[in-house]
Amino acid sequence: MTEQTGDNAAPEGPRYPDLVERIVNLAKRRGFIFPSAEIYGGFRSTYDYGPLGVLMLRNVKDAWWRSMVQLRDDVVGIDAAILSSPKIWEASGHLDNFTDPLVDCRNCHERWRADKIDGVCPNCGSKDLTEPRAFNLMFKTFAGPVEEDATVAYLRPETAQGMFVNFLNVVTTTRKKPPFGIAQVGKSFRNEITPQNFVFRTREFEQMEMEYFVPPDEADTWFQYWLEERMRWYLDLGIPESKLRLRHHESDELSHYSTATADVEFLFPWGWDELEGIANRTDFDLKAHAAKSGEKLEYFEQSTGERYVPYVIEPAAGATRTMMAFLLSAYDEDEVGGENRTVLHLDPRLAPYQVAVLPLSKKDELMPLARQVLGLLQPVAVCDFDTTQSIGRRYRRQDEVGTPYCVTVDFDSLQDGAVTVRDRDTTEQVRVPIEGLAEEIAGRLRR
Numbered sequence: 001m002t003e004q005t006g007d008n009a010a011p012e013g014p015r016y017p018d019l020v021e022r023i024v025n026l027a028k029r030r031g032f033i034f035p036s037a038e039i040y041g042g043f044r045s046t047y048d049y050g051p052l053g054v055l056m057l058r059n060v061k062d063a064w065w066r067s068m069v070q071l072r073d074d075v076v077g078i079d080a081a082i083l084s085s086p087k088i089w090e091a092s093g094h095l096d097n098f099t100d101p102l103v104d105c106r107n108c109h110e111r112w113r114a115d116k117i118d119g120v121c122p123n124c125g126s127k128d129l130t131e132p133r134a135f136n137l138m139f140k141t142f143a144g145p146v147e148e149d150a151t152v153a154y155l156r157p158e159t160a161q162g163m164f165v166n167f168l169n170v171v172t173t174t175r176k177k178p179p180f181g182i183a184q185v186g187k188s189f190r191n192e193i194t195p196q197n198f199v200f201r202t203r204e205f206e207q208m209e210m211e212y213f214v215p216p217d218e219a220d221t222w223f224q225y226w227l228e229e230r231m232r233w234y235l236d237l238g239i240p241e242s243k244l245r246l247r248h249h250e251s252d253e254l255s256h257y258s259t260a261t262a263d264v265e266f267l268f269p270w271g272w273d274e275l276e277g278i279a280n281r282t283d284f285d286l287k288a289h290a291a292k293s294g295e296k297l298e299y300f301e302q303s304t305g306e307r308y309v310p311y312v313i314e315p316a317a318g319a320t321r322t323m324m325a326f327l328l329s330a331y332d333e334d335e336v337g338g339e340n341r342t343v344l345h346l347d348p349r350l351a352p353y354q355v356a357v358l359p360l361s362k363k364d365e366l367m368p369l370a371r372q373v374l375g376l377l378q379p380v381a382v383c384d385f386d387t388t389q390s391i392g393r394r395y396r397r398q399d400e401v402g403t404p405y406c407v408t409v410d411f412d413s414l415q416d417g418a419v420t421v422r423d424r425d426t427t428e429q430v431r432v433p434i435e436g437l438a439e440e441i442a443g444r445l446r447r
């Protein structure tokens with residue numbers, strides 16, 4: 001496992017100095033991510049996920065769910081409400097503590113996070129800044145038609161509290177005993193002072209969080225365990241080891257609820273930055289909600305008659321931010337047959353399409369067979385069906401969005417009952433009988 005080296009420098013110079021811009025352009029051009037409300041000039045760093053983006057983001061979330069819930073017998077899922085009672089945020093400490101230090105530049109009137117700018121306005125260079133003041137990041141709204149104190153509600157700034165307030169519901173209904181976890185994937189909202197770097201920091205984003213409830217004396221062991229598990233997840237899905245590290249928080253950096261936190265960091269084009277925080281949240285949240293609600297949020301161990309409040313180890317990742325990291329690390333440009341191509345070397349589990357079925361020509365003779373091949377493959381893979389332009393152009397287009405396999409149906413296919421399967425990374429082409437094609441592709445995708 002890569003531990004923090006202390007410096008903030010890239011191990012090697014970036015291959016594409018303007019990589020973020022290239023990804024932003026590709027994302028827009030190919031339907032991954034659009035600026036939101038674009039026809040009205042956009043809306044404050046919000047983004048819409050297009051046809052390919054929605055597929056890829058779902059793949060990121062599914063890969064997380066599979067590893068955190070499906071392949072385990074100690075973690076269950078929930079989907080809690082986004083709109084939530086102020087009592088939750090009073091108890092959790094978010095109403096008092098979930099703030100960033102805000103400063104105004106007296107010269108150009110831009111607003112900044114004081115902890116990110118070293119006392120100099122990044123816009124105009126002035127040092128004439130106001131004193132920092134605490135700015136709460138939660139979005140406040142009103143539930144119902146009357147805007148008064150009694151109807152105040154908040155959009156959740158993290159999914160985690162949904163797991164704490166449902167602790168008893170889950171224990172009672174599933175009979176899980178510590179160590180066990182509750183996982184959730186969903187939208188969170190923070191009124192970030194400076195959203196930036198495309199979907200890296202936005203006001204509306206998706207999180208993938210799991211609260212792992214453990215006996216207090218096992219907390220350190222499980223903290224270590226989850227650091228390793230989570231690093232493995234990113235590596236397994238194709239983030240290179242040289243671009244991933246763990247950074248342990250200094251004590252003055254810890255959140256109000258945590259005694260130990262480490263960030264999984266990715267080497268973004270602007271330097272190392274956070275993908276996920278893994279925290280020992282102690283018994284802070286369960287105790288805080290127990291005190292406020294009057295409910296006993298404890299675990300009762302029948303075999304020993306012991307009652308205790310579990311500690312919580314929390315791996316908390318961002319789905320949208322992680323999708324950006326996968327795009328950045330998959331991007332490449334190379335030359336194939338004397339022609340330049342852009343290629344996303346995405347893991348097949350993350351690629352929007354796993355297979356593209358391409359009839360060599362739009363002529364009527366090929367279409368029925370091509371559609372038949374598509375029908376055979378759709379149950380085993382997410383497929384695109386592309387009939388436009390030359391076959392070379394179509395290969396390039398599929399490479400650019402990371403489709404691992406292209407299946408070409410040509411005139412020989414009518415005679416020999418076989419198709420050409422082309423590999424995105426090696427560009428190697430092999431002839432495969434249509435009978436058995438679905439198994440062949442499913443096998444390649446499982447590898």
Ligand code: GAP
Pocket residue numbers: 157158159160190192199200201202203204205206207209274275276277314316317318319320321322
């Ligand atoms: N429950 C703990 C928690 O929310 P966090 O470190 O504030 O911890 C977890 O958030 C992850 O959520 C971050 O590591 C990041 O990937 C993602 N995230 C947080 N704020 C974000 C934002 N404004 N835009 C995109 N992703 C964000």
